[in-house]
Amino acid sequence: MVAGMGGSSGDSSIRIEPLTISSIEWDLSPSKSHMIRWLLLAAISEGTTEIRFSGSPGADIQSMAQCLEQFGVVIVRNPSFWIVHGRNVQTLTAPDTVVNCNNSGTALRLLFPYASSFDVPVIVDGDYTLRSRHLPTLITALATLGVEITPVSDSNSLPCLVQGPLEASPINIDVSMSSQPLSSILLAMPRISSPINVEINGNAVSRKHAELSFRIASETGSSNKWDHDIDFIHLEPWSPVVPNIVQIPGDMSLVSFGLLFSHLHDAQLNIPNIPVVEEGLGAEILLDLIDSPIHDFLDIDLRDANDLLPPLAAFLATGPGGRLRNASHARHKESNRIRRSVELLSQFGLIIEEMDDGIQCIGGQSPVKPSSIIDVHGDHRLSMTAICLATKVGGIVGDVGIWDVTDPDFLKRVNQ
Numbered sequence: 001m002v003a004g005m006g007g008s009s010g011d012s013s014i015r016i017e018p019l020t021i022s023s024i025e026w027d028l029s030p031s032k033s034h035m036i037r038w039l040l041l042a043a044i045s046e047g048t049t050e051i052r053f054s055g056s057p058g059a060d061i062q063s064m065a066q067c068l069e070q071f072g073v074v075i076v077r078n079p080s081f082w083i084v085h086g087r088n089v090q091t092l093t094a095p096d097t098v099v100n101c102n103n104s105g106t107a108l109r110l111l112f113p114y115a116s117s118f119d120v121p122v123i124v125d126g127d128y129t130l131r132s133r134h135l136p137t138l139i140t141a142l143a144t145l146g147v148e149i150t151p152v153s154d155s156n157s158l159p160c161l162v163q164g165p166l167e168a169s170p171i172n173i174d175v176s177m178s179s180q181p182l183s184s185i186l187l188a189m190p191r192i193s194s195p196i197n198v199e200i201n202g203n204a205v206s207r208k209h210a211e212l213s214f215r216i217a218s219e220t221g222s223s224n225k226w227d228h229d230i231d232f233i234h235l236e237p238w239s240p241v242v243p244n245i246v247q248i249p250g251d252m253s254l255v256s257f258g259l260l261f262s263h264l265h266d267a268q269l270n271i272p273n274i275p276v277v278e279e280g281l282g283a284e285i286l287l288d289l290i291d292s293p294i295h296d297f298l299d300i301d302l303r304d305a306n307d308l309l310p311p312l313a314a315f316l317a318t319g320p321g322g323r324l325r326n327a328s329h330a331r332h333k334e335s336n337r338i339r340r341s342v343e344l345l346s347q348f349g350l351i352i353e354e355m356d357d358g359i360q361c362i363g364g365q366s367p368v369k370p371s372s373i374i375d376v377h378g379d380h381r382l383s384m385t386a387i388c389l390a391t392k393v394g395g396i397v398g399d400v401g402i403w404d405v406t407d408p409d410f411l412k413r414v415n416q
Helices: 032-043 059-070 105-115 136-144 180-191 207-219 252-265 285-291 306-318 328-332 337-347 380-393 410-414
Strands: 013-016 023-025 047-052 074-077 081-086 122-125 148-151 160-163 171-174 196-201 232-235 245-247 268-270 298-301 322-325 353-355 358-361 395-398
Touching: 013 380, 023 252, 023 410, 032 047, 032 059, 032 081, 032 105, 032 180, 032 207, 059 074, 059 105, 105 122, 105 136, 105 180, 136 148, 136 171, 136 180, 171 180, 180 196, 180 207, 180 232, 252 268, 252 285, 252 306, 252 380, 285 306, 306 322, 306 328, 306 337, 306 358, 306 380, 328 337, 337 353, 337 358, 337 380, 380 395, 380 410
Parallel strands: 023 268, 047 245, 171 196, 298 322
Antiparallel strands: 013 395, 047 081, 074 081, 122 160, 148 160, 196 232, 322 358, 353 358
């Protein structure tokens, strides 16, 4: 039973009843992009680091921590801070059990080079959504660096057996579908003993996530820099020196669900721990939508913020209408987020047109209660979008608890 919402949950679905609300406080969970990167660098830095945050770390962050512990790192978890007891990067131990990143694509890509750096085989895996992720770019780069990669089933997919060691060599990285392979190689440089020349191919997407990787690396002693307008990078190894205390900002991408929820209920939205604009990772575009409650038809570029597509599609359809563009890389997330968003919103009677790089729709549409269980395809952002809509009209949403990936307190928040 979901108290106050007249809802109930079973093993696979949750019933949401409509609610009436005039205001809502939308606390943000800690940014997994920031925390996963800081966990890695703290783990490979000698000394102790206190990582502070507000809210509950999501399952992706938990997965990263659990995997790091398999490399011999000690992490002590407290409700508002974690203590990471780092160790010299060259003294990491080879995991003797499967390195299971579960749903976390970020954990997978950042840990893949580390799992591949040992002269003994290591098995890397994830859940069914991670097994469907696009990995050839990183796999090809690691193979060029001397890693032997043996898929257990399908080629270029998980699970796979990896064995190093890593050997410096020039590599190519395509950043047109994700910037994470570039972040992966950058943050592996402390484990690689020699410089690497990287040729960059494609028009970079999610650029602010790559910039975050270079910024955090710089704060720990890296001299490496990236300009997304150039097609070549020379990467140097470094020995990370991490601050004793690191503060993790809230995840600004989660503002999109607060925006959608408050819009649907015409409720006042209060976000007590909203991060500074510089930590928004592309989601800072949401601030204009919050500060300007009356909108005309909107044309929004999601090149650096494709995670916003599902809730913004619902916001546009029920609000001003508009176009979400430059988000073709959203097709390669936990689900094909463009197609699945169109399908999900159609279950609520909302008409959305699928485009090659996003969606477009007319505004002023009114959602209706779906006649069947809403399939969110194991995608936490589809799940949270569906639940926000269901709080307006009711509905049964599948994949109970998948929101834990990013926001464990999500259901409690909409039920406040």
